[in-house]
Amino acid sequence: MEMYLYIALFAPLVGSLTAGLFGAQKKTMFTGLFASGMLFASFVSSLLLLIQVIQGNTYHVEMMTWIATGDLYVPFGFVVNQVTVTMMMVVTTVSTVVHVYSIGYMDHDKAFNRFFAYLSAFVFSMMVLVMSDNLLGLFIGWEGVGVCSWLLIGFWYHKESATWAANEAFIMNRIADLAMLVGIFIIYWNLGTLQYDGIFAVIGGLDHTITVTAAAFLFVGAMGKSAQFPLHTWLADAMEGPTPVSALIHAATMVTAGVYLVVRMNPMYDIVPEVGIVIASLGAFVAMFAASMALVNRDMKRIIAYSTLSQLGYMFVAAGLGAYWVALFHLMAHAFFKALLFLGAGNVMHAMSDELDPFKMGGLKKTMKGTWIMMTLASVALAGIFPFAGFFSKDLILEVAFVEHHYILYTVLLVTAGLTAFYSFRLAALIFHGEERYKLFGFHPHEAYKYMLVAMSPLLVLAIIAGFLFKGTYFEMVTQMLPSLEYHVHNHLVYWIMTIGTQVFVIAAIVYAYKKYDDAKIDKKVEEGFFYQLLFNQYYIPKIYDEVFAKPYAELSKMMWKVDNTVVDATVDGIANVFYGTAKNTHTMQDGNLSSMLKWMVIGLVALLVSAAVFIGVVTNADAIMKLLGH
Amino acid sequence: MFEAAAFYLFAFLTIAMFWITVTTKHALYALTALAAGMIFISAFFFILDADFMGVVQLIVYSGAVMALYAFGMMFYDTTRELHEKQGNNTLVFVLSGLSALIVVAMVAAPLVGGNVEAHYPIVEGVGNSQAIGMVLFTKYLVPFEVAAVMLLVAMIAGIVMAGKKMDESYSELSEDEIDTKNAGGVA
């Protein structure tokens, strides 16, 4: 069984390295197929491991020692338990689908091979992240996905906006990683181990303040990766990358790493419920915040990105309130339908020659039937309509908030649910319904390749059935590891009012969206209104960051560059010049001119004479000198 | 009294002559001054009761060696002045001055040991030449003979070098050409 662990872990790496060999050449179909094949092998291994884990077997391997110095012992260790295998399934499923999809999407791209190298490398890093059995291995995976995300966002590196977005993502993640490292240091300093089992065994005995600090720092690290406020601006800008990248990284896997961290460290977060409240509140705030920005945006992928941000907020609410299995369940369901949405958006982009403004599209359901069906069903799942996957996961979070008596959180999440339905169907209506505005702009849309639609279909199936089919098995499996708190509203009446009410509210939002945007009339007065401008410019937060952080830092860097030039370079050059000058002055020793050589001989003679005189003087007056030195 | 006067007189003359030798721009003056200096040095030897040395100095140095140098002067138009590109004069004088100063300090310091045992003590009662002969042909016989051989070698070397044909240089010919030259020359 351990063999499957290693296959699942290293197959993507093999695919990545093989594709990397062809990185500089033009497109070869082989790399795409090979990388997808390797991913499929990883998927099958994860599936086999899942079957084993459902029956209750977990696996823990130590591949080899990594650091063994002094008191620090960190191995390359991997563990497959209930939480891990859930993440593994999510990652490998979505990755395999995205790989096959990318064969079609990147069909005309010159850097086809490089793309697959990076994509598979990302999957490998993510697998390291979820399968590691210690915090340091997780951190390695953490950094790995950050790097691969940077490589993939800036994939079309000659576009300045893409490189800027990639740098923004990486730098913001780096800032959060600093906090995470501090958290890891605190844990090591106080507990002496970085292995999960080791930490969880002794975390109870630790001083409360220290635990709070460690938990807080680790969460700040998670904030960066999962794009919580205020480190959220990079996620929307990350849409500069190719759409499969957005589907894989910024919907299903990398951004969920933060949630995974909190879920994984749940014994620690259980001890510090105050940090949990902060996490939950921040999550709710982000959910509402992102949904509000998605309401008015005119960029298709950005809307979906804000939707991701919003759903991440939901996950953090669940994790913060201690309902870890709920958070993980929503993570899984969300991965499926969000990836599906992104891939559908990719189809639309391809059809509309990379146009992103939904107001320039319309009525595409006539030409792109398959994509229309998929995106609409994905949006339905996202909105949380029974019996799609979203209902089971999202409504569960609402229940959690209600049952735990956090009514403010509940209200915020409920309103956000309505907003989510509204903007999702705003997007769907603008793109697929109404009159065909694209004809005015001269686009000629066509459906995507058949095999791309076939590749997307597993996600569609999962988005539909994951809820009612998997929840029972999932609950039984994952609660072997996570605290199994069942959330039931005890009063049946209240429960049914809640559920039905939520559904009605959401459906009303959907209908309203359809009616408003079916004809895509833009109200000029609303557009110039204060709120619209505020939301459209993302609350001006990117501008603020630019003015307050980026510009002064750039000035500081320029100043330090001057200092570096005058001080450091001068010193280094000075040292070199000393040697050069010495050489220039003494090369006359060997220039073959007898006269100068005679001069050097006399110089040597004088040196010897001086040293002889000094020596004789010291020897004959040794006593006097010793007396002078005070002995 | 006389000794002191003689010493200072000859010292002054010697230094003056040698100074001219090293600083004049006329080659001929340098040669002449050197010869004069040699002669005054022999005066020193006579003051120091080393008669044999004084005579040897006169004959060998100011006689033979100077004659050799005079022949060496053939390579000049001696009416012309020597144009020598001078380097750093200050450095030269400073170095020499410094070395002289140090050595004088070492020498003048009152530290020279008192009991120096003479290896070959001066024999009283005989003239200097005879005494030197007694030491030279008994204790210094081997160096004497070696010096003789060396002089012979030097003489032969001088003759060979001066009589060398300079049109061709062996170091610039190839092996074959040397062989053919030898074969052709001999045969």
Place this chain on the structure above:
Amino acid sequence: MEITLTHYLVLSTVLFAIGLIGVMRRKNLLMLFFATEILLNSVNIALVAISHFYGDFTGQMFAFFIIAIAASEVAVGLGLLVLWFKRYNTIDLDNMTSMKG
């Protein structure tokens, strides 16, 4: 005034210094030989003076052999100088840099 060994040694040192000046300054090979002669002679004076003041013949013997060697050195040196001049037509030191490096 009594002439002691020190006087002779100082004289020898001064002459040696003059010889050093000549060695360093002269750019003509023949002039260089002259300066070398001065060096040798100064040493001779020192040796004979020491021999006189300590009653030892070693000094005079040494000076004798120095004279002999100096003579043969001049012979060979001038022979080489003649050869060089025949080849290169100059005896300026600045042109003799084939021992470079």
